[in-house]
Amino acid sequence: MTIVLRPLVFAALSFGAVASAAQRGVVQGVSVKPNPVAAGAPVTVTATGTNPCGAVFVDWGDGTAITYAIYNLPVTQTHAFAAGGRFTVVAKGMGNCDGEVRTTLDVKPPPSPPTPPPPPEPREKIARVDMTPSPARVRQPVAIVVAGNGPCAFTVDFGDGNTREESGALPRTIRHTYAVPDTYVVIVRPDPPCAGKFTQKLTVTDANAAAELSGVTVSPVRAVAGQAVTIDVTGRGACQYSIDFGDGNADSRSRDLPDRVRHTYPAPDRYTISVTAEPPCIGSARATLVVRPRR
16 A cells, blocks of 8 residues: 555645646736826826736836836836826736736826016116217217106217217207218117117218219009009208109109108009209119009
């Protein structure tokens, strides 16, 4: 009996050892809650399956991947996503545990920060700079009018190497005389809290130089009948000139050039505008205007 039973006992023990060695857990399911979730909020992943299972590897899909040592399934872990998007979450058995499962998670992006309100408009502000006359004359004063909301402190750079500081309620008028004919850049710089920097060009001509009419332009060049057009007469100096509008109307003007005229053409046609200087002013010019009928 003993000789017979020993092989049987050995066989039974060997079978049990093999069965025990072959037993492994399997990760069979994975879920995430809540889904969808807001970025920055914690999300919980739960891996389920059969035991034994000593470790589960979780790839969160956002660059974070962790192997969690566990005792048994199910297992729960938490994670927060920094950005929005659709992510694939993978749970995989490790060690004495097999199986790999995955699911998707929608993460809503964080809300955009509210748009900050625009800064309040400064109560002290330079709104406009006017220079008279323009063009100016050598050795004759130019009036620079700084308008806006005051009181305001500011500096005027006349462009000829001279500056002047002013302060007080706006508008303020500053007078300056230029000694040399040229085109100057005049800059008005306010001091905080006053705002509104201005940069403008001023042409200064020689009073003894001959006045000259150099050109004429019209805008728009294709107008509609009944529409007023703008005629710009360019040149320099005080000039008396005649203007023929090309429609039977004419005018004689005496102005510092450049000069601007408005005229309306009631009928469609092609018109030639002619300007001619009268001595001692010199020069003449022409421009063509097409007037279309109204629709």
